[in-house]
Amino acid sequence: CEGYTKCKAPFRLIADPPTTKCKGTTKTSCNEATCCFKPTTCKGYVCLKTNSLKANASEIKCAGPEKKNCDETTCCFTPATCETYVACKAPLLLKAEPAKAKCEGTTNASCDEAACCNKPATCEGYKTCKAPFRLKSEPAKAYCAGLDKQSCNETTCCFKPATCYGYELCKPPFHLHPEPAKVYCQGASKSSCTASTCCAEYVNCSVYKCQAEGMQPKPNATKLPCHGPRSSCSDSKCCAVDEACYNQGAGLCNQEVDSAVCYERKNDAPDLCLKEEELKETKCDTKICGYQKKCKGNMPLAVCDEKMKPPSPALTWTKVASSENNTVQLDEAKFNSQFRKSAYHIILRVCPTCRSSHRRIYYKRLTNLTTFEPYKYMVCFWSSHNNRLGRDFNLYGSEEDALEGKNPWKSCNYDDTSVGFPRSCGPQSLEGGQWSTLAKHPECKEANALGEPASFYVLTKVEKFKLAIREDAKCKGFHKSSCKAEDCCKYIKIKEDIDEKPKKGRGDS
Numbered sequence: 111c112e113g114y115t116k117c118k119a120p121f122r123l124i125a126d127p128p129t130t131k132c133k134g135t136t137k138t139s140c141n142e143a144t145c146c147f148k149p150t151t152c153k154g155y156v157c158l159k160t161n162s163l164k165a166n167a168s169e170i171k172c173a174g175p176e177k178k179n180c181d182e183t184t185c186c187f188t189p190a191t192c193e194t195y196v197a198c199k200a201p202l203l204l205k206a207e208p209a210k211a212k213c214e215g216t217t218n219a220s221c222d223e224a225a226c227c228n229k230p231a232t233c234e235g236y237k238t239c240k241a242p243f244r245l246k247s248e249p250a251k252a253y254c255a256g257l258d259k260q261s262c263n264e265t266t267c268c269f270k271p272a273t274c275y276g277y278e279l280c281k282p283p284f285h286l287h288p289e290p291a292k293v294y295c296q297g298a299s300k301s302s303c304t305a306s307t308c309c310a311e312y313v314n315c316s317v318y319k320c321q322a323e324g325m326q327p328k329p330n331a332t333k334l335p336c337h338g339p340r341s342s343c344s345d346s347k348c349c350a351v352d353e354a355c356y357n358q359g360a361g362l363c364n365q366e367v368d369s370a371v372c373y374e375r376k377n378d379a380p381d382l383c384l385k386e387e388e389l390k391e392t393k394c395d396t397k398i399c400g401y402q403k404k405c406k407g408n409m410p411l412a413v414c415d416e417k418m419k420p421p422s423p424a425l426t427w428t429k430v431a432s433s434e435n436n437t438v439q440l441d442e443a444k445f446n447s448q449f450r451k452s453a454y455h456i457i458l459r460v461c462p463t464c465r466s467s468h469r470r471i472y473y474k475r476l477t478n479l480t481t482f483e484p485y486k487y488m489v490c491f492w493s494s495h496n497n498r499l500g501r502d503f504n505l506y507g508s509e510e511d512a513l514e515g516k517n518p519w520k521s522c523n524y525d526d527t528s529v530g531f532p533r534s535c536g537p538q539s540l541e542g543g544q545w546s547t548l549a550k551h552p553e554c555k556e557a558n559a560l561g562e563p564a565s566f567y568v569l570t571k572v573e574k575f576k577l578a579i580r581e582d583a584k585c586k587g588f589h590k591s592s593c594k595a596e597d598c599c600k601y602i603k604i605k606e607d608i609d610e611k612p613k614k615g616r617g618d619s
Contacts, residue, residue, distance in 0.1 A: 111145030113137070120171065121146040147175045152185030161186040162212055190218050192226030201253040202227035231259050233267035242294050243268040269298045274308035276300070284309040288337045310338050315348030322591030325349040345591065405583040405598030414577050414599035421601060425509060426571035427458055431489050433548045434462070434565055438557035440549055445485040448568040455479045456512055457488065459531060461546060461564040467537055468544040472512035477502045488531045488566055490547065490554035494524035505535060513572075527551055528560065575601040 111127035114137070124130055124147055132140035152167035155177065164170060164187055172180035192208035195218070205211045205228050213221035233249035236259075246252045246269055254262035274290035277300075287293045287310050295303035315331035317340060328334060328350050336343040430445040432438070449455060455475040461468060475482060478496065487493055496502055505519040506512040522535040530547035534540040543562075550558035580600055585593035 111140055114140050114145040117142060117146035121148050122171075125174070149173070150175055150177055150179065152180055155180045155185040157186035158182060160188060162189045165214075187216055189213050190216055190220055192221055194218060195221045195226040198223060198227035201230055203230045203257060204228075206257055228257055230254050230257055231261055233262055235259070236262050236267040239264060239268035243270050244294075247297070271295050272298060272300050272303060274303055277303050277308040279305055280309035281305070283311050285312045286310075288342065310342075312336065312338060313340050313343065315343060318343035318348045320349040321345055322349070325591060405585060405593055406579050406581060408585060409579055409593040409595070409598040411577055411579065411599075414579070414595045417595035418577070418599055418601070420575050420577075422510075423513065423575070424573040424603075425569060426573075427567035428570045429565055429567050431485075431548055432565040433546065433557075433559040434563045436559075438548055438559050440489065440555075440557060442485045442554070445488070445566070445568075446483040448570065449475075449482075449484050450480055452568055452570055454513075454569045454572065456569040457484060458567040458569065459488070459546065459564050460567070461544070461562045464544045464562050464564075465541070467507060468532075468541070470507070471532060471535075472506040472509065473531070474504050474506065474512050474515075475502070476504065486549075486554045490530055490549040491527065491551050492524055492529055492531050492533045492545065497524070498522075499535070505532065507537060528558075530561065574604045576604055578602050 111124060111130045111132065114123060114127060117123050121142055124145060127145060130145060132144050149171040152164060152170040152172060155163060155167065157163050161182060164185060167185055170185060172184055189212040192205060192211040192213065195204060195208060198204050202223060205226060208226060211226055213225045231254045233246060233252040233254065236245060236249060239245050243264055246267060249267060252267055254266050271294040274287055274293040274295065277286060277290060280286050284305065287308055290308060293308060295307055313336050315328065315334040315336060318327070318331070318336070320327060322345050325345055326349060328348060331348060334348060336347055428448055429439075430448055431440055449457065457473040457475075459471045459473070461471075473484070473488075475484070482496070487497055499505065499519070499522040504515070505522070506517065507519070508517075511517045519535060519537045521537075521539050523533050523540060526533055528547055528551045529545050531545065533545050534542045545561045546564035547558060547560035548564075550556040577599055578601075580598055583598050585597065
């Protein structure tokens with residue numbers, strides 16, 4: 111086929127015409143079928159990840175009839191990326207990894223919103239609006255600050271509804287709610303407030319039945335407004351103590367009188383005074399008059415628990431090591447013994463010169479409670495051997511968190527020779543320069559104060575409190591409603607100390 115020139119487009123002369131023979135002995139026996147080939151195109155060619163297929167790939171001819179004859183240079187190009195693109199229009203945001211986002215062409219001018227921008231996450235499905243805030247009425251149209259749901263927050267997704275304060279459209283017998291500033295409307299503007307939300311039908315005390323024993327409706331009940339619906343009425347608004355017995359018995363009770371006076375008292379007193387009681391022949395006492403009830407039997411502990419706040423537990427800490435005031439105090443045996451005998455297995459390090467987050471650190475052991483020896487770990491070499499955060503121990507920033515196991519620290523490192531507790535452990539991330547070393551590594555017997563001066567303590571006693579009814583306490587009146595928590599209840603100490611049997615943790619036999 112050498113010299114053959116009659117290949118018609120898109121056919122081309124074969125790659126090696128001198129070695130390709132025609133059917134006859136003359137050039138006229140050569141034809142397209144023998145001397146020409148139809149080249150394949152770049153359509154379907156798979157470019158490298160960093161490149162893109164040319165837009166007109168179906169029109170670009172490769173060097174041979176098969177896809178293996180196609181190459182990157184012929185079929186592909188290196189596109190521009192969105193790394194410097196700045197034209198995303200709101201609400202669109204630049205893609206999270208713009209350097210990996212490819213444009214249509216080789217120049218930045220070929221980059222556009224379709225290639226470089228994404229819609230941000232919306233508030234649809236957001237569920238953490240805290241009262242009184244509410245989710246916006248069209249959360250699917252409220253865009254967050256980023257591309258994922260984690261970028262959504264109250265500021266973006268929630269609104270504070272308007273209140274009924276200042277609402278003026280209540281019509282009789284309805285009146286504005288007694289606490290309009292605490293009643294929230296449907297939307298953020300006052301126009302969303304309605305009568306059904308902001309108004310209430312006021313009633314007076316004539317519709318209310320006194321609940322407490324020994325209470326009766328006030329004489330002017332029909333003129334006493336409850337300042338709201340029926341549920342807003344109460345004993346305190348509508349009722350008064352039935353003091354007939356109290357008033358008529360004044361001067362008689364707790365006095366010894368003759369039988370004539372007592373019988374006269376019986377005849378004059380209302381039935382309420384003598385209900386379920388026997389009149390004694392020689393003495394009118396508080397029981398007859400219906401005077402003060404005792405707290406015991408009339409004041410439920412549940413009411414005390416609801417009304418009274420318990421005092422915080424009183425903790426006792428025993429010092430076991432110190433490097434403060436230029437004096438090092440070490441006692442390995444005492445340190446380990448106090449810790450193993452403790453029922454709580456909590457160590458406190460106090461460091462006056464440390465940052466505020468590290469001045470008081472509470473180490474709470476979780477495993478091997480009765481066999482672990484903390485002395486060397488604390489004062490000499492903060493090691494990871496059998497001592498991993500979240501597995502073997504937790505760290506806390508307050509007594510309350512340590513006792514209740516709340517808000518443990520999240521970050522710790524270990525194993526720096528001669529660096530004691532807590533190396534760079536921190537509440538959220540590592541924080542260096544807050545450690546204390548009291549003894550020389552590796553024997554940990556000889557004093558060697560490095561880092562920040564500190565003292566170590568073991569929790570040896572906790573005094574907790576429980577509610578109890580005062581044995582001899584009396585209520586202020588003759589009915590149960592006169593019994594008050596502050597008169598009838600008290601907190602008493604529950605002692606828990608070092609003599610208790612130590613608790614076992616994971617790893618204790």
